[in-house]
Amino acid sequence: MAAPYTVHTSTLFDPKKKAFVSNISITVDPKTGLIVDVTERKPDSLGSTVPDGDIDLRGKVVMPGLVDAHTHIFLHSYDERPSLTQKRDESVPERVIRAVHHCRTALLSGYTTYRDLSSESMQEMDAQIRDCINRGLIPGPRLFVATRALASTGSYELRTENHANGVCYPRGGEAIDGVDEARTAVRRRIAAGADIIKFFADYRRRIMRYPPTQQHPYIASPTHPPKDPNPDILVFAQEEMDMIVKEAAMAKAPVACHAGTIEGATMAVKAGVATIEHAYFANEELFQLMIEKKCVFVPTLAVCERVHAKRFHEILDQTRLAYKMGVRFACGGDTGTYPHGQGVREMELLMDAGMSLEDTLESCTVGGWEACGKDLCGMRFGWFEKGLRADLIALRADPREDKRALRRVDFVMKDATIYKRDGKAVGMIRDDHEWDR
Ligand SMILES: [Zn+2]
Numbered sequence: 001m002a003a004p005y006t007v008h009t010s011t012l013f014d015p016k017k018k019a020f021v022s023n024i025s026i027t028v029d030p031k032t033g034l035i036v037d038v039t040e041r042k043p044d045s046l047g048s049t050v051p052d053g054d055i056d057l058r059g060k061v062v063m064p065g066l067v068d069a070h071t072h073i074f075l076h077s078y079d080e081r082p083s084l085t086q087k088r089d090e091s092v093p094e095r096v097i098r099a100v101h102h103c104r105t106a107l108l109s110g111y112t113t114y115r116d117l118s119s120e121s122m123q124e125m126d127a128q129i130r131d132c133i134n135r136g137l138i139p140g141p142r143l144f145v146a147t148r149a150l151a152s153t154g155s156y157e158l159r160t161e162n163h164a165n166g167v168c169y170p171r172g173g174e175a176i177d178g179v180d181e182a183r184t185a186v187r188r189r190i191a192a193g194a195d196i197i198k199f200f201a202d203y204r205r206r207i208m209r210y211p212p213t214q215q216h217p218y219i220a221s222p223t224h225p226p227k228d229p230n231p232d233i234l235v236f237a238q239e240e241m242d243m244i245v246k247e248a249a250m251a252k253a254p255v256a257c258h259a260g261t262i263e264g265a266t267m268a269v270k271a272g273v274a275t276i277e278h279a280y281f282a283n284e285e286l287f288q289l290m291i292e293k294k295c296v297f298v299p300t301l302a303v304c305e306r307v308h309a310k311r312f313h314e315i316l317d318q319t320r321l322a323y324k325m326g327v328r329f330a331c332g333g334d335t336g337t338y339p340h341g342q343g344v345r346e347m348e349l350l351m352d353a354g355m356s357l358e359d360t361l362e363s364c365t366v367g368g369w370e371a372c373g374k375d376l377c378g379m380r381f382g383w384f385e386k387g388l389r390a391d392l393i394a395l396r397a398d399p400r401e402d403k404r405a406l407r408r409v410d411f412v413m414k415d416a417t418i419y420k421r422d423g424k425a426v427g428m429i430r431d432d433h434e435w436d437r
Pocket of ligand 1: 070071072117334
């Protein structure tokens with residue numbers, strides 16, 4: 001394994017300062033995967049070339065590796081196939097192989113961490129893919145996974161009208177009812193390898209009464225349906241949510257909550273969740289409570305622009321309000337519902353909602369680490385400091401001048417290992433001798 005080496009930059013985004021700074025050199029150690037030193041060089045202290053073994057990223061724009069705070073490695077774009085038929089019709093090997101490709105694509109697009117919020121009918125295989133990445137078997141972002149999401153009976157479940165004849169879908173989330181089962185389920189998730197507990201505060205539960213042609217986006221298929229045939233309704237009572245959060249805290253795991261209603265989100269924030277995902281409907285009172293409870297908001301605008309296209313302008317307005325009020329953001333698009341490798345879309349939409357470039361980049365780095373549970377996740381990443389994971393990317397163009405710059409990732413390092421250089425993938429296949437390590 002290589003000795004420590006230094007990366008020299010001319011322009012670097014420092015998320016802690018929320019500013020672009022000049023002439024920073026970062027020394028990293030591939031043995032530990034950590035940053036060893038961060039120093040400011042005197043101008044012109046380097047010549048036209050850097051010392052042997054070092055990396056010259058001068059002339060590029062360097063920033064920490066990006067964190068996508070809401071992903072699904074086992075989903076591919078709903079434009080290709082609705083989630084329902086992905087889960088029903090695709091084989092386990094196909095879904096695993098797709099996930100392997102998704103992880104590689106994500107890493108090459110600059111995402112060194114994925115917060116993967118439920119395996120979508122693939123049981124605990126997200127934890128197993130995480131471990132394969134950590135063992136160096138496949139390239140991919142560092143994964144923090146939820147395994148199966150928690151919901152109550154008859155809520156986040158695939159169902160069919162032919163259930164009476166034994167037609168079944170694969171099991172997805174874990175259906176639990178009551179405080180005792182909530183406690184047991186969290187214990188089971190932790191034992192199954194979950195880093196994060198994910199639960200649904202609300203969902204479209206009346207799927208059989210006015211069956212949609214597909215779940216995402218919701219299209220009512222019967223004639224003369226009521227105005228809102230299958231609205232999001234609560235799936236848990238307050239005491240069940242309280243128990244999920246209490247039990248997760250005992251296991252030192254953060255809790256992420258899917259919320260589509262103000263009522264559901266408010267109950268979850270009161271219970272003490274670390275993050276609220278989506279919040280398709282939100283208001284000032286909810287955001288105020290989130291500020292008080294230090295709850296991180298992951299608005300998943302990239303999925304909203306697709307499945308809530310009709311009222312997307314309202315969702316952008318809500319996001320703008322949350323930003324103005326000072327709600328803490330993390331950047332995650334529900335990636336997988338649209339193609340992996342296009343996680344940058346979420347950053348573009350946050351900026352459309354009025355967020356500054358600097359705050360957007362900070363949400364997609366430090367904010368992502370906070371969404372992973374801060375120090376509960378067992379490591380630090382997302383900014384540049386001695387002892388942090390050595391995750392770093394470089395852009396060919398300057399995002400302050402070129403809106404498309406974030407889509408042109410030229411260099412990717414994760415844990416002090418380089419995966420992309422001069423715009424080309426490297427280190428995708430391990431050398432044979434490495435297998436004997
Ligand atoms: Zn999701």
